Amino acid sequence: MDLKAVTRRVLTIVATATVATYSLCAMADDKIVIGFSQSTLNHPWRIAQTEGNKKYAASHYPDVKLIVTDGQNNATRQTADVESLMAQGVKVLMISPLTQQALTPVVKQAMDHGIKVVTLDRRVNTPVTVHVGPEDLPIGRQAGELIAKKLNGQGAIIEIGGTAGASVSIDRDKGFREAIAKYPGLRIVAFQNCDFLREQSMKFMEDQIQRFKPGEIKAVYAHDDEMALGAIQALEAAGRLNGIIVVGINGANNAIQSVAEGKLTATFIYPFVAPEGIQTAYKVARGEPVPKDIKLQSTLITKDNAAQYIGKGF
Structure with missing residues (x-):
C-alpha cells in the first residue's frame, strides 16, 4: 500500500471515530460546527462564493464555527478535505464538489455517518440533505x-x-x-x-x-x-x-x-450561492425544514x- 493510500486510510479511520463520538463533543462546545469544502479558489466566482458565505456567517451567526477548505482543483485533495472536516466533528457539511462522481463516495460516507450535507451549485451522484443553486x-x-x-x-x-x-x-x-x-x-x-x-x-x-x-x-x-x-x-x-x-x-x-x-x-x-449556502446550512443544523432542492434564478444579459x-x- 503506497503512502497516499495509507494517509487516506488513516484519515478515514479518524473521521469515523470522531463522527461516532460527535454528540459528546457537541456537549462541550456551544458552537455549531459547519464545514465548507470548496472545490477550488482559483476562480473569481469561487472566491465570491466562499467570501460571501464566510462574511454572512461572521456577521449573522455568532453561534457558528465555519471551517473552510480549498480543494485546489483536485478531487483527491477535496476528498481528503471532507474527511478532515468529518474528523473535526462538523454537524453540517457544505460542499461544492469539483466533479460529480469523484466526490460521491465521501459525501455518501458523511451522510451515512449522520452528517447533514448541503451541496452548492454542483451535484454528486448520491442523495444529500439539500442542494442549493441555479439550474x-x-x-x-x-x-x-x-x-x-x-x-x-x-x-x-x-x-x-x-x-x-x-x-x-x-x-x-x-x-x-x-x-x-x-x-x-x-x-x-x-x-x-x-x-x-x-x-x-x-x-x-x-x-x-x-x-x-x-x-x-x-x-x-x-x-x-x-x-x-x-x-x-x-x-x-x-x-x-x-x-x-x-x-x-x-x-x-x-x-x-x-x-x-x-x-x-x-x-x-x-x-454564487452566497449567502443562500450558509443560510441553508444553518437552518439544517438547527433542525428547521428546508426543501430538498433550492433553485436560484439566473438572468440572461x-x-x-x-x-x-x-x-x-x-
Whole structure:
C-alpha cells in the first residue's frame, strides 16, 4: 500500500471515530460546527462564493464555527478535505464538489455517518440533505437558442467546456446540444474542456484560429465568462472578433461590461450561492425544514439590458 493510500486510510479511520463520538463533543462546545469544502479558489466566482458565505456567517451567526477548505482543483485533495472536516466533528457539511462522481463516495460516507450535507451549485451522484443553486440545463438551452437565432440556424460553433465531470459542465453542454440539435445547419466543430480558466481558453482559441480560416468560425459558446473573455482576447489579437458571436456564463462585472461594449454577445447572471449556502446550512443544523432542492434564478444579459446590471456582478 503506497503512502497516499495509507494517509487516506488513516484519515478515514479518524473521521469515523470522531463522527461516532460527535454528540459528546457537541456537549462541550456551544458552537455549531459547519464545514465548507470548496472545490477550488482559483476562480473569481469561487472566491465570491466562499467570501460571501464566510462574511454572512461572521456577521449573522455568532453561534457558528465555519471551517473552510480549498480543494485546489483536485478531487483527491477535496476528498481528503471532507474527511478532515468529518474528523473535526462538523454537524453540517457544505460542499461544492469539483466533479460529480469523484466526490460521491465521501459525501455518501458523511451522510451515512449522520452528517447533514448541503451541496452548492454542483451535484454528486448520491442523495444529500439539500442542494442549493441555479439550474444549468436551462442555461445551456437558452445559450443554444440565442446562438441559433443570431446565426439564423447556420454556422460552425466552437464550444469551450468547463471542468470535465463537473455537473455544471455536463448540464451546460447537454442543454446547449439539445437546443442546437433542432437546427441542422448548426454544428460544433471544436470542443475542449478548459477548467473554467481564461489562460487555457485563450490557448485553445489561438489553436482554433490557426485551424480555421477567417469567416469559418461563426460562434463561440463558453461554459463561463473567464473562458469567454479568454476567447475574445485571442480573437481580438488575431483581428478575428468582428462578426463572431461569443456567449459566456456567470455574470462577472468585466463580462457584463464587455456585453455593454458589444464584444461579448451575452452572459448569464449565475448566483454564487452566497449567502443562500450558509443560510441553508444553518437552518439544517438547527433542525428547521428546508426543501430538498433550492433553485436560484439566473438572468440572461445582452446588450439590450447590460447597462442596468453594470457593477452588480462579482
